[in-house]
Amino acid sequence: MRFVFKLQALLNWKRTLEELSQTRLAQKTKRLRDHEKDIQRVIDLRTSTVQRLRNKIQEPISASEFLVHKQYEEACYSEIQSKEEEKELLVREMESEKRDLISFMKERKVLERLEEREAKKFDLQMEKMEQKKIDEEAVMRRVRK
Numbered sequence: 001m002r003f004v005f006k007l008q009a010l011l012n013w014k015r016t017l018e019e020l021s022q023t024r025l026a027q028k029t030k031r032l033r034d035h036e037k038d039i040q041r042v043i044d045l046r047t048s049t050v051q052r053l054r055n056k057i058q059e060p061i062s063a064s065e066f067l068v069h070k071q072y073e074e075a076c077y078s079e080i081q082s083k084e085e086e087k088e089l090l091v092r093e094m095e096s097e098k099r100d101l102i103s104f105m106k107e108r109k110v111l112e113r114l115e116e117r118e119a120k121k122f123d124l125q126m127e128k129m130e131q132k133k134i135d136e137e138a139v140m141r142r143v144r145k
Contacts, residue, residue: 003122011111018104025097032090039083046076 005011053069 001126003119005115005118007111007114011108011115014104014108014111018101018108021097021101021104025094025101028090028094028097032087032094035083035087035090039080039087042076042080042083046073046080049073049076 049069049072053066053073056065056069
C-alpha cells in the first residue's frame with residue numbers, strides 16, 4: 001500500500017500560485033529598476049539643461065532663448081513628477097505582490113506540514129499492521145507446534 005495525500009492537488013495548485021507570484025514580483029522589480037533608471041536619466045537631463053542655462057546667462061542671450069530653456073526645464077520637472085508618481089504606484093503593486101507571495105508560501109507550508117504529518121501517521125499505521133501480521137504468524141507457528 002502506498003501513501004496518497006488527499007490534498008495533493010491543492011498543494012500543487014498552491015505551489016503553482018507561489019511560483020507565478022514570484023515571477024510577477026521579479027517582473028515588477030525589473031520594471032521598477034528600469035523606471036528608476038528612466039527617472040535618473042530625466043533628472044540628469046534636467047540638471048545638464050540647468051547648467052547650460054547658467055553658463056549661457058553669463059553671456060547675453062535673447063529672452064526667447066531663455067524662455068525655451070526655462071520651458072524645457074519645467075517640462076523635465078513635470079516629467080520627473082509624473083514618473084515619481086508612477087514609481088509610487090509600482091512600489092505599492094510590489095508590496096501587494098509581496099504580501100500575496102507570503103500568503104501563498106504560508107498556505108503551501110501548512111499543506112506540506114499536513115502532508116508530512118499524514119505520511120508519518122500512515123507509516124506508523126503500516127508498521128503496526130506489519131507488526132500485527134508478524135505477531136499473528138508467530139502465534140500460528142506456535143499453535144501448529
